[in-house]
Amino acid sequence: MEEQKAPEATYYPPGWDNNPSSWHQRLPIVGLALIGLLIASYLGAFQLDLITAVWEPFFGNGTREVLTSGVSTILPIPDGVLGALAYLVDAVTGVIGGRDRWRTMPWIVIIFGIAVGPLGAVSITLVIFQPVLFDSWCTLCLCSALISILMIGPAMDEFLASLQYLKRVSKHGDSVWQAFLGQKNPNYDHQSASLEVN
Amino acid sequence: MWAQIISALLGLWLMAAPDLVSGYSQAANTNNRIFGPLIVAFSIVSVWEVTRSARFVNTILGTWLLAACFLLDYQGAALVSNGLTGLLVLGLSFVKGKHNPMRFGGGWISLWNEEKWRQGQPHRLVKQRPGRTAAGDEQIATTTD
Numbered sequence: 403m404e405e406q407k408a409p410e411a412t413y414y415p416p417g418w419d420n421n422p423s424s425w426h427q428r429l430p431i432v433g434l435a436l437i438g439l440l441i442a443s444y445l446g447a448f449q450l451d452l453i454t455a456v457w458e459p460f461f462g463n464g465t466r467e468v469l470t471s472g473v474s475t476i477l478p479i480p481d482g483v484l485g486a487l488a489y490l491v492d493a494v495t496g497v498i499g500g501r502d503r504w505r506t507m508p509w510i511v512i513i514f515g516i517a518v519g520p521l522g523a524v525s526i527t528l529v530i531f532q533p534v535l536f537d538s539w540c541t542l543c544l545c546s547a548l549i550s551i552l553m554i555g556p557a558m559d560e561f562l563a564s565l566q567y568l569k570r571v572s573k574h575g576d577s578v579w580q581a582f583l584g585q586k587n588p589n590y591d592h593q594s595a596s597l598e599v600n
Numbered sequence: 601m602w603a604q605i606i607s608a609l610l611g612l613w614l615m616a617a618p619d620l621v622s623g624y625s626q627a628a629n630t631n632n633r634i635f636g637p638l639i640v641a642f643s644i645v646s647v648w649e650v651t652r653s654a655r656f657v658n659t660i661l662g663t664w665l666l667a668a669c670f671l672l673d674y675q676g677a678a679l680v681s682n683g684l685t686g687l688l689v690l691g692l693s694f695v696k697g698k699h700n701p702m703r704f705g706g707g708w709i710s711l712w713n714e715e716k717w718r719q720g721q722p723h724r725l726v727k728q729r730p731g732r733t734a735a736g737d738e739q740i741a742t743t744t745d
Contacts, residue, residue: 417705417722422650526641533615533633551641555648559704562650566705569717 413502415563416570416590422560423504423511428496431556435493438549439486441542445469446482457542464538471536473528481528485546488521492553504563507584515561518553525550603695604647607658610685610692611639614665617685623678631668632682635661639689652699653708655692662690 413421421427448456449469458465468474474481495514499507525547532539570590571581580586614636618629639661646654665686668674674682701707706720 415705417702417720419703522641522645526637529637530634534630547637548644551644554645555651558648559650562704562708562711565711566720569711 410501415504415566417566418563421501421504422563423499424501427556427559431553432493432496434549434553435489435496438546438553439489439493441546441549442482442485442489444482445542445546446480446484446486449474449480449482458540460541461539464532465540465542467536467538468532468540468543471531473531473535485521485525488517488524489550491517492521496557504560505567505589506587508564508568508582509584511560511564512582515557515564518550518557522547522550522554601647601649601697603692603697604643604652604655607655607689607692608640608643608647610689611636611641611643613681614639614685617678617681621677621681623675625673625675628668628672628674628678628682631672635665649699650704650707652696655695658689658693662686662688662693665689 410421410424413423415422444453445456445465447453456465456469469480469482477484492514495510495517498510504511529544529547532543568578568581571588572578574588574590576588577586581588614632616636618624618632624632639658642654642657642661645651646658663686665682669679669683669686701709701716702720704720705722706716706718710717710720
């Protein structure tokens, strides 16, 4: 296909000097999500009593106390399992779509951006709960929280590119809904340049 | 970028300090354990150029740390630690570093500000890359500048 021969620059959003949907930018986020998935699955397995011991190098009984606390079991499924599900959504929505998905699949980019945000917010809330409510820390929980925060920045540039694209669609009087769903995604690059100048 | 990384480390210090330094009351301890993680989080998010503006949350958090020196019971070393950390976090939140929204089509503000939107449009970029749009090239060449 000629698509594979096209230089990366043809996938840049208008007015950008980089492509936020390039694999170069997306794969590290997917990698982080997969590490997060592993950690959260391990913690979730302990909470579901699938494994009886849990690794904790620094804080003695900390991980056990945090993972068996009232907060972690406030929902029908343990928070570790929920975290694993969230990382899975991040990894899947991070990997779907091609190098120009900011334009061709805004819906998946926006789900991806929305999935990354709350995961980070919940992680930080849980980090605050550890010492404040239970007076203990959990090493792997802290690692998981760090990963979820690291993912936010790099995910947001693609999110911005998709929102700018939808605004461009709207300015051209085309259907934002169809563009959002990836049904009709015109490439306005050269047109908008001349439109703006006129 | 460096300012935000240092700021994240300061947040980490806030989390650890009650175990390493004396002079924390219960309230001061809790305050550290709430605001430490928040400062770490917003600092890390603002390391990336596209989300650099998250540093302004640290402006608020740093100001609160300074206010907490007077409002909560910090003593001796804890008071010094908290005051200095607050001052540094506040100061670092004003360090913009390398941040050019024009790398991102005008940035977030272009979504609602028409002036920024226009500035973010790729007049020059398109001209520098002819051949990508066979039909549009001629038109652009005559209308830009």
